[in-house]
Amino acid sequence: MDISYYLIQALNGIQYGFLLFLVASGLTLIFGIMGIINLAHGSFFMIGAYLCWWLTSLTGNLFLGILAGIPLAVALGLLIERFGIVHLYTRDHLYQVLFTYGLILIFGEMRSILWGNEVQSVQIPEILSAAIPLTDVQSYPVYRLFISLVCMALAAMLYLVVQRTRLGMTIRAGASNREMVQALGLDIAKLFAIVFALGAALAAFAGMVAAPVQSVFPGMGDEILIVSLVVVVVGGVGSIKGAFLGAMLIGLADTFGAVFLPHGAGTVIYTVMAIVLLWRPQGLFGRT
Amino acid sequence: MYVLSRPALVLLLMMAIGLGFYPLVGDSYYIRLLTKIMVLGLFAMSLDLLIGFTGLISLGHAAFFGVASYAVAWYIVKAGVTSLLLILPTAIGASAACALVIGWLSIRTAGIYFIMITLAFAQMLHAFFKDQKYWGGTDGFNFYDKPQLVFGDTVLLDLSNRLTLYYFTFAILVSAFVFLIVLLRSPFGRAIQGVKVNEGRMRAMGYNIRHLKLISFIIAGSLAGVAGFLEATRTAYVNPELMSWHMSGNVMIMVILGGMGTLYGPLLGALALTLLGDNISSMWDHWLLIMGAFVIAVVMFLPEGIAGLIEKTANRFKRKPPPKEETEP
Numbered sequence: 001m002d003i004s005y006y007l008i009q010a011l012n013g014i015q016y017g018f019l020l021f022l023v024a025s026g027l028t029l030i031f032g033i034m035g036i037i038n039l040a041h042g043s044f045f046m047i048g049a050y051l052c053w054w055l056t057s058l059t060g061n062l063f064l065g066i067l068a069g070i071p072l073a074v075a076l077g078l079l080i081e082r083f084g085i086v087h088l089y090t091r092d093h094l095y096q097v098l099f100t101y102g103l104i105l106i107f108g109e110m111r112s113i114l115w116g117n118e119v120q121s122v123q124i125p126e127i128l129s130a131a132i133p134l135t136d137v138q139s140y141p142v143y144r145l146f147i148s149l150v151c152m153a154l155a156a157m158l159y160l161v162v163q164r165t166r167l168g169m170t171i172r173a174g175a176s177n178r179e180m181v182q183a184l185g186l187d188i189a190k191l192f193a194i195v196f197a198l199g200a201a202l203a204a205f206a207g208m209v210a211a212p213v214q215s216v217f218p219g220m221g222d223e224i225l226i227v228s229l230v231v232v233v234v235g236g237v238g239s240i241k242g243a244f245l246g247a248m249l250i251g252l253a254d255t256f257g258a259v260f261l262p263h264g265a266g267t268v269i270y271t272v273m274a275i276v277l278l279w280r281p282q283g284l285f286g287r288t
Numbered sequence: 289m290y291v292l293s294r295p296a297l298v299l300l301l302m303m304a305i306g307l308g309f310y311p312l313v314g315d316s317y318y319i320r321l322l323t324k325i326m327v328l329g330l331f332a333m334s335l336d337l338l339i340g341f342t343g344l345i346s347l348g349h350a351a352f353f354g355v356a357s358y359a360v361a362w363y364i365v366k367a368g369v370t371s372l373l374l375i376l377p378t379a380i381g382a383s384a385a386c387a388l389v390i391g392w393l394s395i396r397t398a399g400i401y402f403i404m405i406t407l408a409f410a411q412m413l414h415a416f417f418k419d420q421k422y423w424g425g426t427d428g429f430n431f432y433d434k435p436q437l438v439f440g441d442t443v444l445l446d447l448s449n450r451l452t453l454y455y456f457t458f459a460i461l462v463s464a465f466v467f468l469i470v471l472l473r474s475p476f477g478r479a480i481q482g483v484k485v486n487e488g489r490m491r492a493m494g495y496n497i498r499h500l501k502l503i504s505f506i507i508a509g510s511l512a513g514v515a516g517f518l519e520a521t522r523t524a525y526v527n528p529e530l531m532s533w534h535m536s537g538n539v540m541i542m543v544i545l546g547g548m549g550t551l552y553g554p555l556l557g558a559l560a561l562t563l564l565g566d567n568i569s570s571m572w573d574h575w576l577l578i579m580g581a582f583v584i585a586v587v588m589f590l591p592e593g594i595a596g597l598i599e600k601t602a603n604r605f606k607r608k609p610p611p612k613e614e615t616e617p
Contacts, residue, residue: 037403237400270412
């Protein structure tokens with residue numbers, strides 16, 4: 001238990017936080033802009049991981065697998081939006097919850113039919129399989145650093161798109177006042193489709209890059225969904241900045257919770273959430 | 289005010305008579321299945337108090353169900369106590385206490401936050417029971433003894449007897465139903481229905497919205513606790529999945545499928561969903577695919593649920609305009 005041990009844990013926490021951010025940012029945007037609570041968002045993470053495993057074993061290369069998987073994830077997102085979510089825009093949250101819960105069941109069984117129920121693993125490609133030695137016995141795997149860097153780049157890109165482009169301007173406008181965007185004559189249907197597909201692709205991508213470090217298993221979508229919901233609640237619904245800080249906070253809390261409280265690790269993030277809620281019921285960056 | 293329509297009343301009486309006499313003719317498999325349906329029906333009814341009458345969409349209702357189940361298991365496995373008079377109040381008390389804490393924290397928020405927070409707190413309890421070796425971890429507990437009501441040396445009520453458990457569950461279900469009707473007709477019941485329809489107006493009228501919501505949340509949690517007590521007693525087995533979010537999701541489906549805000553609808557929902565699951569799960573490994581499509585179909589084509597269908601058909605039959613929707617508490 002020396003300083004490098006904690007350094008490794010901190011790096012793990014940050015890397016987990018980045019993954020959470022990719023999933024939670026889509027979740028928070030889909031709610032903020034489209035007014036949809038999408039429980040099936042975690043399924044995209046699970047599907048991404050299985051796509052990565054399947055395509056990597058087909059092509060023999062992780063990068064090719066991910067490259068081939070992204071368009072599939074975008075297409076799936078567009079499909080689900082066009083034929084499913086589109087019916088929910090005017091419906092109560094209650095029905096959105098049920099509908100997307102039904103989607104989870106369908107996605108889960110489709111996965112079971114297509115790819116089976118076995119736990120799978122994806123090989124880390126050779127160029128990234130090294131580990132950086134920190135002390136004589138401890139080292140940090142390069143692939144985890146790679147995840148953090150890729151996610152960081154994506155987060156920066158997302159920030160630039162949202163803050164600096166015309167599409168981003170529309171997205172921000174949609175998040176703060178949906179009716180006004182519609183009244184100004186912007187094509188809201190197109191915006192919704194883009195946001196949903198973007199969110200689905202981000203979650204699936206997170207699943208793809210995570211596949212080599214954690215095993216690929218059926219329940220992985222549920223797991224990340226619940227934690228991502230906690231992130232969104234902590235950060236404030238609709239806020240990308242909130243999703244980022246929330247993801248880092250929860251990622252670190254979860255990792256260090258497992259270090260200091262090995263028997264109560266599962267409850268740490270919820271305690272963090274309860275504390276934030278007592279202080280700010282609308283989340284760190286949520287509007288009242 | 290909550291009024292049972294005539295077709296609903298007829299249906300309920302028929303159901304009550306059917307349930308009351310079924311054990312005289314039915315075989316043991318269906319007696320067990322009906323006990324399960326009644327337990328789930330009670331659980332769904334308790335959620336209807338929140339979703340259908342108070343306007344609180346809780347996606348963590350399984351927490352209270354599970355906590356009460358674990359209270360039963362703790363008494364029997366850890367303390368070796370089987371006294372019904374001890375176990376039942378503790379189980380309800382544990383659920384009520386959890387509902388107080390979770391409700392107090394969650395009711396500060398509304399809308400989508402409330403959905404996500406109730407879900408998160410239920411997952412927290414799920415994670416707690418899963419992590420702790422003392423509580424049996426992922427495997428939970430199996431036990432053999434069941435709660436008994438003993439007076440002196442005579443056993444008055446032995447819940448390990450299948451028929452006793454059946455009628456005990458039936459009696460509790462009927463009492464809970466009557467209790468909820470009386471509650472919903474009371475000033476408090478009218479107030480919470482007012483909160484669902486127009487929260488701002490109720491606040492302007494001087495009602496303490498938070499208190500109303502919290503009390504409703506605690507009552508619903510306690511009733512879910514009663515259902516959890518019955519579930520643990522029925523199966524003599526508890527595990528963390530009892531409070532998983534799939535449980536919360538399933539009971540929500542029962543409420544909507546049956547018809548929210550009708551009280552008897554969730555009973556029908558529990559019946560329909562359990563029978564459906566019982567029939568198709570043995571036919572196909574991937575039966576959850578059908579379940580998912582079914583849930584989506586209900587959302588799309590039957591948002592009022594089975595109860596809505598019944599009332600609509602009855603109204604058409606009478607050729608009278610449907611009764612005006614009541615908005616005043």
